[in-house]
Amino acid sequence: xxxxxxxxxxAPVTAPRSSTRLRPGTPIAxxxxxxxxxLMLAPVVFIIIGGFRTNSExxxxxxxxxxxxxxxxxxxxxxGGVFWGEVLNSVIVALATTLGVVVLGxxxxxxxxxxxxxxxxxxxxxxxxxxxxxxTVAITPLYIVVKNLGLMNSLGGVILPQIAFALPTTIIILVxxxxxxxxxxxxxxxxDGCSRLGFFWRMVVPLATPGVITTGILAFIASxxxxxxxxxxxxxxxxxxxxxxxxxFSSQYSVDTAKVLAFTAxxxxxxxxxxxxxxxxxxxxxxxxxxx
Amino acid sequence: xxVREAVPVEAxxxxxxxxxxxxxxxxxxxxxxxxxxxxxxxxxRRRPFNRASRWEVALLVGPALLVFxxxxxxxxxxxxxxxxxxxxxxxxxxxxxxxRNYLTILQDPTFQQALAHNGTILVLSLVFQGPAxxxxxxxxxxxxxxxxxxxxxxxxxxxxxxxxxxxxxxxILQTNGAFNGLLENLGLGAVAEDxxxxxxxxxxxxxxxxxxxxxxxxxxxxxxxxxxIPEELSEAASIDGASFWQIQRNITLPLLGPTLRIWAFLSxxxxxxxxxxxxxxxxxxxxxxxxxxxxxxxxxxxGRNAGNxxxxxxxxxxxxxxxxxxxxxxxxxxLRRDTQGALTDKGNTE
Numbered sequence: 001x002x003x004x005x006x007x008x009x010x011a012p013v014t015a016p017r018s019s020t021r022l023r024p025g026t027p028i029a030x031x032x033x034x035x036x037x038x039l040m041l042a043p044v045v046f047i048i049i050g051g052f053r054t055n056s057e058x059x060x061x062x063x064x065x066x067x068x069x070x071x072x073x074x075x076x077x078x079x080g081g082v083f084w085g086e087v088l089n090s091v092i093v094a095l096a097t098t099l100g101v102v103v104l105g106x107x108x109x110x111x112x113x114x115x116x117x118x119x120x121x122x123x124x125x126x127x128x129x130x131x132x133x134x135x136t137v138a139i140t141p142l143y144i145v146v147k148n149l150g151l152m153n154s155l156g157g158v159i160l161p162q163i164a165f166a167l168p169t170t171i172i173i174l175v176x177x178x179x180x181x182x183x184x185x186x187x188x189x190x191x192d193g194c195s196r197l198g199f200f201w202r203m204v205v206p207l208a209t210p211g212v213i214t215t216g217i218l219a220f221i222a223s224x225x226x227x228x229x230x231x232x233x234x235x236x237x238x239x240x241x242x243x244x245x246x247x248x249f250s251s252q253y254s255v256d257t258a259k260v261l262a263f264t265a266x267x268x269x270x271x272x273x274x275x276x277x278x279x280x281x282x283x284x285x286x287x288x289x290x291x292x
Numbered sequence: 293x294x295v296r297e298a299v300p301v302e303a304x305x306x307x308x309x310x311x312x313x314x315x316x317x318x319x320x321x322x323x324x325x326x327x328x329x330x331x332x333x334x335x336x337r338r339r340p341f342n343r344a345s346r347w348e349v350a351l352l353v354g355p356a357l358l359v360f361x362x363x364x365x366x367x368x369x370x371x372x373x374x375x376x377x378x379x380x381x382x383x384x385x386x387x388x389x390x391x392r393n394y395l396t397i398l399q400d401p402t403f404q405q406a407l408a409h410n411g412t413i414l415v416l417s418l419v420f421q422g423p424a425x426x427x428x429x430x431x432x433x434x435x436x437x438x439x440x441x442x443x444x445x446x447x448x449x450x451x452x453x454x455x456x457x458x459x460x461x462x463x464i465l466q467t468n469g470a471f472n473g474l475l476e477n478l479g480l481g482a483v484a485e486d487x488x489x490x491x492x493x494x495x496x497x498x499x500x501x502x503x504x505x506x507x508x509x510x511x512x513x514x515x516x517x518x519x520x521i522p523e524e525l526s527e528a529a530s531i532d533g534a535s536f537w538q539i540q541r542n543i544t545l546p547l548l549g550p551t552l553r554i555w556a557f558l559s560x561x562x563x564x565x566x567x568x569x570x571x572x573x574x575x576x577x578x579x580x581x582x583x584x585x586x587x588x589x590x591x592x593x594x595g596r597n598a599g600n601x602x603x604x605x606x607x608x609x610x611x612x613x614x615x616x617x618x619x620x621x622x623x624x625x626x627l628r629r630d631t632q633g634a635l636t637d638k639g640n641t642e
C-alpha cells in the first residue's frame with residue numbers, strides 16, 4: 001500500500017505523458033483508489049490470514065495477525081479428501097456446462113444470425129425471453145423436472161439446467177457477434193464451393209473465438225459459484241460441489257473457525273486464479289457488450 | 293448466479309432491442325422469397341444463400357431449443373400449474389386448491405415482510421451503489437498508474453462465490469468476530485454490535501455486504517460506458533472554459549445515461565431475486581427474525597424445506613409476476629428512452 005501512495009506523488013509527472021485529459025486531483029484519485037481497494041480486499045485477506053491462525057488466537061483477538069503462521073489448517077483441508085472430491089465435482093460441472101453452452105449456443109446463434117427463415121424473430125425473442133426467468137424463479141418446478149427425469153443427486157441434473165439458463169445470455173452475446181462477420185467472407189466461401197455447414201465449421205467457429213471465450217468464461221464462473229441449483233439437486237455429500245461443500249464444512253466444523261476459514265480460502269482460489277488469468281476477457285467482454 | 297447477473301448487461305440492453313427487432317422482423321417476413329429488400333433491421337444481407345434449409349435450421353437450433361424448453365420454459369409453465377394445488381411433491385397433484393395458495397401468500401405477514409425487505413434492498417441498492425460507483429468510475433476514468441490492477445482488485449468480490457462471501461462475512465461480523473475485534477483494538481469497543489442478529493441493524497449490514505459484493509460490477513460497467521464517450525466533447529468543453537465538475541455534470545453523466553439505466557435495471561432484478569447471500573448468512577429461519585428475509589428465501593423455506601411444493605410454486609409465480617411487472621414498467625418508461633435516440637432528447641432535460 002505504501003508503494004501505491006508513493007506512486008501518487010509521482011503522478012503529476014506521468015500525467016501529461018500520453019493523455020490530454022485535463023483532470024484535477026490525481027493524488028486524490030490514487031488515495032480513493034487505495035482506500036477502496038483496502039475495503040474490497042480486507043475481508044478476503046482476513047479469510048486467508050485467519051486460516052493461518054489457531055482458534056484460541058481467533059477468539060482472543062479475532063482481528064489480529066497470526067503469532068506463528070501455522071499451516072496445519074490448510075494442510076488438514078488439503079489432505080482431507082473432502083476438498084478434492086468437491087473440487088473435482090465442481091470442475092466436472094463447470095467444464096461440462098461451459099462446453100454445452102458454447103456448443104449449443106454457437107450453433108443456435110449461427111442460425112439466428114445468418115439464416116433467414118420464417119419464425120426466426122420469434123425464436124430469437126423466445127431465447128431472449130429466457131432472461132426474464134432467473135433460476136431463482138424457476139427453481140422449485142425445475143427441481144421437480146430434474147427429479148422426474150431421474151437426475152437427482154447426479155451432476156447431470158445440475159449441468160443440463162445450467163446450460164439451459166446460460167443459453168439466453170450466450171445467444172444474445174453471440175448473435176450480434178456472428179452477424180458482424182462480413183457477408184463478403186461468406187460469399188467468397190460460397191463461391192469457392194463451401195456449403196453452409198462447411199462455412200460454419202471452417203469460418204464461423206474460428207472467427208467467433210473471442211466471443212465464444214467471453215461467453216465460455218462467464219458460464220464457467222457462474223457454474224463454479226452456483227449455489228441454489230446444487231442445493232436443490234445434490235443432497236449427498238459425496239457429490240457436493242464446492243459451494244455446497246463450503247457451507248457443509250462451515251456448519252460441520254462451526255467451532256473450528258480457523259479450519260473453516262482455511263477451507264473457504266482454498267475454495268475461492270480457483271475462481272480468483274481463473275479470473276486473474278482471464279480478467280481482460282471478462283472486463284473487455286462486459287465493456288464491449290455495453291458499448292455494442 | 294453471479295455471472296448470470298453479469299451477463300445480462302448486454303442481455304438487458306439486447307433484450308430491449310431484441311423485442312424491438314422481433315416486433316419488426318415478422319412484419320416484413322424475409323421468409324422463403326429471400327428478397328434482400330426485407331432486411332431493413334439486420335443490415336444489408338445480399339448473400340446467395342438466403343433460402344434456409346429447414347433441415348439445417350433444425351439440426352443447429354434443435355439441441356439448444358430442446359434444452360432451453362425443457363429446463364427453462366417448461367418449469368416456468370408447470371410452476372403456474374402446480375401453484376393451484378396443495379402438493380407435497382410425490383405423485384400427481386390432485387388436491388386442487390385453486391387460488392388459495394395465492395391468497396395465503398399475499399395474506400401471510402411473513403411474506404409481506406419479505407416483500408418489504410426486497411423493496412428496501414432494491415431502493416437502498418440503487419441509492420448506495422449508484423452514486424458511489426459513478427463517483428469511483430469518474431475518479432478512475434483517467435490515466436492512472438496501475439489502472440488495470442485497480443480495476444481487477446475492485447472486481448475481486450464480484451468474482452468470489454456468494455457462499456464464500458457469505459461464510460466469510462458471517463464469521464467476520466458475528467458477535468465475537470473480527471470486525472468487533474477490530475473496533476476493540478481501535479478503542480471503539482463501545483460501538484461493537486450484533487451486526488447480524490440485531491433486527492434494527494441486520495438489513496444495513498446486508499446492504500453493506502451487497503454493496504461490497506456488487507459495486508465492482510457497477511464500476512466496471514460505468515468505466516466501460518465512460519470510455520465510449522468521445523474525449524473530444526470534454527476537451528471542447530474545457531477549452532470553452534467549463535470546469536471539471538461542469539463537464540461531468542453536463543456532458544459525462546447525461547451521456548452515461550444508457551449505461552446507468554441498464555445497470556439500474558439489473559440491480560432492481562437482482563434485488564428482487566436476492567437469495568444466496570441471505571440464505572447463507574442468516575439461514576432459513578433466522579432471516580425473518582433478523583429482518584432480512586426475501587421473497588426467495590421465503591419461497592425456499594415454505595416450499596421445499598416445508599415439503600409444500602405446490603405452495604413453493606405459487607410463491608415462485610408471485611415472485612415472477614412481481615419481477616415481470618416491475619421489469620415491464622421499467623422498460624416501458626425508462627429504458628424506452630434509450631431505444632429512441634438518447635442523445636437528442638436529453639440535452640434539454642439534464
